[in-house]
Amino acid sequence: MTEALNRPAAGILFVIAGILAISVNDLLIKLLSGGYPLHEMVFIRSGIGICFSLVLVQLEGGWQILKTKTPGLHLLRGGLVVVSNLSYFAALAVLPLADATALFFVAPLMITLLSIPILGEKVGPWRMGAVVVGFGGVILMMQAWRGESAPADVHWLILVLPMFSALTYALNQLMTRKLGVASKASAMAVYIQAMFILVSLGFFLVAGDGRFAQDASNESIIFLLRAWVWPEGPDRWLFLGLGLNSAIIGYSLGQAYRLASAATVAPFEYLGLPLAVFWGWVIWAEFPAPLVLAGIALIMGSGLFVFLRERIKSRPMIKKRVHRRY
Template identity: 30%
Template sequence: MTSITPPVVNAPSRSVQGIIAIELGMIVFVFQDAMMKSMLEVHPVWFLIFMRASVAVFFLVPTIAILGKPHRLLTPLWPLHLLRAFLFACGFSMFYAAFPFMGLAEVTTIFFSAPLFTALMAVVFLKESIGPHRIGALIVGFIGIVIAMNPFGGEFSWIAVLPLTCAVTYAASQVLARKIGERESSLTVGLYTLAMSGIMILPMGWGVNQIFAFGPEYSHLHWGFGITDAHDLLMLVILGLFGTVGWILLSRAYQIANPSLVATFDYSYLPMATIFAYFVWGEVPPTETFIGMGIIIASGLYIGMREIRAARASKEQLFVAETAYAPGNPLTAQNAYDEELL
């Protein structure tokens, strides 16, 4: 009697799974930012960030409670999370504040200079070594930022400084994430960052409005909040779900694959956002934005490839920007958690 062995179907490698997850995450984030851009015509930025955080927390708290270790609702590392949340609230309120005045591709191109600032801050504050190749890539990348912002052009606006400032605060938050390291799971890091930034954003918005008198062209920065009807509530919930799902996909990507490899696929957001904005709003970025975008992407990819090579040489997994969302393998995080309890 002849036995028939069923064919073995090989599952995709962890690297392929990570790439798929990061690409799906970038698609979700494009839709999230497009929704944010549209909804700023109705709601102030403070309220939208608060609602997005509220929806995320609504799903993350029971998820962490059900999953248990290594995830946790209470952590002794809350001061670091608090500082990261403050940087997130400040940075992304400025990032979204630029949306009504700049195209989606222009804003996000400037923001994607964050990995360059992260690499620079790692050298200054974490005393990490950096070779001549990466120094050259950083210089080229910052030239790309200047070209994208076009500060000497006749159409330059100070609004372009807002996404640049967000990139700096985001990079600083990633340096803090290095200090948190593998002592927290990705879900705990996300919960504290989103929850605390959501709480901070309301008094921050109120305070800004006490200092500055915004004209009608800055209506998205006025203080106020409220839900108009059931459809409005549904859109706010969808906005929060996009943010939550995108973050989970991003977290998963960095958790199962080499962070330096996955980070190189973050830049796929830029062409996707550019194409989406063209078909939805008819936005055509200026030539300077396309040139700066290309230079920033090339510089970031080169730095990422150098990190991969360095990681292979030292047999260590080096820190990259987004690993803040997935600080390590869950088993490693579990060991760190158990050690704290001993």
């Protein structure tokens, strides 16, 4: 029996630590979204995170582990992760934290559907039923945002952004599993952080002066394209927290899936949903409407059922990790 199956308690503790860090990361992004552009936040976050990741590279084998025979694959994977993150955080600037998080959690349902044409897997009626129920939860949440109490400036495309984030995340997971990338966790983290840095620098060179945001009225567009502002006062500590969280997320989740089977630890990633509801209630006095709560329950229940069904059938679970945002 390998080490990955020998320490389930440690694996669970690490995944809980990782999900806590992710919830704090989303909280900090939303707190800072009103005064800073997303590309600046990503640049500073990844700049700090890559420093910690390089330290882990040294601990896991030195600079040679950064060499790869599949640079194109890593580039494509990094691009998918960047798109997934940017679309999710753009939605987070407008939507309540719990709503955006719940809509992102359709990722395992999308993975289940996409595994049919991409991986040639067979999906039985139980799992397909769970997928239908989960997307029923999405429809409920969207109906809640179409009511009279919904903000007039929230376009339906904003609601699609977290699901587009989940789709690109699902494609990334399926691509990684299909092509069998074999790299150290620290090296993979460095590739992702480097991609974030390059993309955010590109945003800065093109839109760093804020000229494209001057006539924009949509909060997500403004968040993406507003001018770079150097952090001052307490905000510097929040940015430092973003960088530290970036390193904690990558290390904790990597350790979790190394020390225990994915079937054991993956369901604990759904702790991110109640944590998002909690932070939204405590910080912004946001509490989901009844329809939204019903949608969250359906998405969470169907996702956990898919995990359980996979575990019963003894299938690999690495593809079902949900909230691993770097």
